[in-house]
Amino acid sequence: MKLVCSIAALLGVALLSSATPISTSAAEPLPRIGIRPGNPSAQFYVVATGARFTPGGFSYTMLDPIAGRPNNPNRPTNAHVTFDPGFYNPSAMDAALAGIAGSGFNVIRVILDSGDSVHQARGAYGMAGPADSEGLYRPTVANLVDFLRRAREHHVYVIVATHAYPQNRGFRSLVQQGALPHVAGTSQYYFSPGGIRAKAEYERDIVSAVAAFDHGSLLSTVLAWEIQVEMFVSDETEPFSLHSGTVQTADGKTYDMGNPQARQECMDSNLINWANVVSAAIHSVDPQALTTAGFATYNAVHKAGPNGLIRTAGDSDQRYVPRPLIFTRARAISFIDVHAYPKRNPNYNLASDLDSNEFSQWDIRNVPAVLGEYGANKRQFPDLGTAAAAARRQQEEALRLGIAGTVYWTWNTAQEEWWSATEAGDGVLRSLVRPQ
Secondary structure, X not given: OOOOOOHHHXXXXXXXXXXXXXXXXXXOOOOOEEEEOOOOOOEEEEOOOOOEEOXXXXXXXXXXXXXXXXXXXXXXXXXXXXXXXOOOOHHHHHHHHHHHHHOOOOEEEEEOOOOOHHHHHHOOOOOOOOOOXXXXXXXXXXXXXXXXXXXXXXXXXXXXXXXXOOOOHHHHHHHHHOOOOOOOHHHHXXXXXXXXXXXXXXXHHHHHHHHOHHHHOOHHHEEEEEOOOOOOEEOOOOOOOXXXXXXXXXXXXXXXXXXXXXXXXXXXXXXXXXXXXXXXXXHOOOOOOOEEEEEEOOHHHOOXXXXXXXXXXXXXXXXXXXXXXXXXXXXXXXXXXXXXXOOOOOOOOHHHHHHXXXXXXXXXXXXXXXXXXXXXXXXXXXXXXXXXXXXXXXXXHHHHOOOOEEEEOOOOOOOOOEEOOOHHHHHHHHHOOOOO
């Protein structure tokens, strides 16, 4: 599913609606960042010079409501509309990039909108465009390319994160063509050939669009392609809602859903298969690209650790997270992006949170980890002082544990639940450790 247009035409669409024209100066490509083994942990480094590179920065997102949550209609579910025409703000992007670079940080993480029916009905389109379309929506892609040019000029590297696949007729048809019995809902992302193909085509098309600009000069601005913002599997849809019988999945194997060990193997094997296929699609365009994926902790979904996706007494959370351990062993992605938020509980520490994900067994000497989301929740930390201190503690502990870099949630997104880095006089921003 290719983008049928020139990148110049894409940029033309974006710039017609931009409040601030992009600079016409031809900034030099940013140096390519690679990963090398290390002891006690692997390192990011500048390929051309060998100098160590420590990722440090912020997520940046613009949110727009989709609908109220069923259990709390006053709290909306939000779409990440940062690059959607009508929402994309080049001036705000420049200000954020200048602020991040000027504060001594070097990374910005952004999330692409795969589209949703609410916004599509309003004529507001993410990467999917209209629901009845195929391929990627050209104006949204153009805005991403425009942003990467701006990031390059500010010398800030970008983690580009995606969710699922574009919600339009073309990509959905790929999912349907490769459907399997007993694989339903969001499980199709990882366990059906169609879902995996749709994701691989999505990533390939995005990377191809960036590669098409200026002889691929923007590719090195992308620190990593994050192939899923955060991965979850539900036990309320097939295959894991089944507790007897067998199912065949995208890895070509058959699993006994009545056997906890087989259930866990089903999840482990298929997530590695998914990551390998999607990463290969990216590398078919840019062989040097780094890939990653987002992992919550088992503690965050109220579980002690991997157990065959068997709900225990008192657990009302349907979600299960993939095991970073198997990703480090299989080298299916370049690095682990783990998400862990501090708690007000005085017994909380990051090490015990990561222990629910078998952290002590990760091979971080060869596959580094980044704390790709951490932040301060306003219900947990209602005043700025305790919030800033908690964020600093989480960041410092991550670095002591051998985590290779940190990305705070968020730079300046106005949210009821979370302290942004820049609100209240940059209180959190001033507390954070700069990358060395």
